[in-house]
Amino acid sequence: MAKKIKLGLFGSTGKMGVAIRQLLKSDSDFSPLVEVCSKPTGDFEESFSDLKKIPAATLKQVDVWIDFSRPEGLMDLLPLLQQTKKPLISGTTGFEGNQFTKVEAASKKNPVFWASNMSVGLWTVRQAIKALSTISHFDFALEEIHHTQKKDNPSGTAVTLHKDLEKAVGKKIPPAVGHRLGGVFGIHTITAASQSEMIKLEHNALNRTVFAEGALKAAKWIVKQPSGLYSMDDLMKPTSKGKK
Ligand SMILES: NC(=O)c1ccc[n+]([C@@H]2O[C@H](COP(=O)([O-])OP(=O)(O)OC[C@H]3O[C@@H](n4cnc5c(N)ncnc54)[C@H](OP(=O)(O)O)[C@@H]3O)[C@@H](O)[C@H]2O)c1
CATH class of the missing domain: 3.40.50.720 (NAD(P)-binding Rossmann-like Domain)
Structure with missing residues (x-):
């Protein structure tokens, strides 16, 4: 054994x-x-x-x-x-x-x-962020939602995603906007938009x-x-x- x-x-x-x-x-x-x-x-x-x-x-x-x-x-x-x-x-x-x-x-x-x-899923989203380098001229925004007891705002994950995104697109992005609502385990959303199209990458933790x-x-x-x-x-x- x-x-x-x-x-x-x-x-x-x-x-x-x-x-x-x-x-x-x-x-x-x-x-x-x-x-x-x-x-x-x-x-x-x-x-x-x-x-x-x-x-x-x-x-x-x-x-x-x-x-x-x-x-x-x-x-x-x-x-x-x-x-x-x-x-x-x-x-x-x-x-x-x-x-x-x-x-x-x-x-x-x-x-x-x-x-x-x-989470393995969030790591996969981080890999997908690298592909955003091809649309670095788009506008980008980061948003996160967590439960009301969460101490740090923006979340550590949002800080990580922000670094990843700035590295991928090679320009400054506004810091993530954090919301503290109810019992949400953790939702992180990256939005990329041009005049003609919009992409959303979102990770939603369904439990801890x-x-x-x-x-x-x-x-x-x-x-x-x-x-x-x-x-x-x-x-x-x-x-x-x-x-x-
Ligand atoms: N990396 C990830 O995937 C991930 C996921 C979720 C959360 N987190 C992070 O993990 C941390 C804990 O999250 P949580 O939701 O479990 O928080 P929580 O429910 O507030 O629990 C915090 C725990 O840490 C202990 N603690 C607090 N301050 C301490 C101190 N100064 N010295 C020693 N122990 C202390 C508490 O012990 P007592 O209450 O017994 O004193 C409690 O057991 C946070 O930083 C959160 O952001 C990370």
Whole structure:
């Protein structure tokens, strides 16, 4: 029998934490070892309300960490990771100042996978954006809708799509317009228009499972990778060596 991957989950009580815990129940590749959150969920062998309370022996046992928390939480997790050189999957968004630089710095010693959106469908939309280079003279707009509890606006995904779009068409595009409505999981729309025609590329997440599936896929993949900063491109194109 293959050795199970011992998982550490940071943010297990959150909306994404719930989605990941649900998937873990039917995924025999993982052994849920340790969670960090304000209230134990009962789904892990050990639960801690504070990173500083995790014993060194437990830290050493974790094969991979998954983080869906807040940027300030992730900043606390990074130094701990560096002690053990264990891999990290992070989907946290909304970084400010030099916070993402610290994520990049951590990847010098640890394998670090970060993606603002872990859905395979959204990654496919990103590939389609590259084709918009042929109509770079069109006008472009980006829009996103998320649930009312979402903290960052525009979303991390919208920021990623904005960068992709500006790179593809080689010109400045207005920042994404974000709406916070009801319980929407995440809708991202790119509109391209000329005087004669209009194109819409739209991704609509129908649940959070889609992001959780991406995170677990990435966790299984990263345990075999050397240190470096990895993205959905590396996961979806396994021949890529990732960025060092
Ligand atoms: N990459 C993707 O595919 C993707 C998809 C969806 C969401 N996200 C991002 O993932 C993150 C979490 O989303 P969510 O919807 O699950 O949020 P959420 O429901 O607000 O949950 C946040 C979780 O993080 C914990 N947390 C908050 N602040 C913390 C801190 N300073 N230190 C440690 N833990 C902290 C919370 O723990 P307690 O409540 O127990 O304190 C909770 O478990 C957000 O940044 C969101 O934008 C990414």
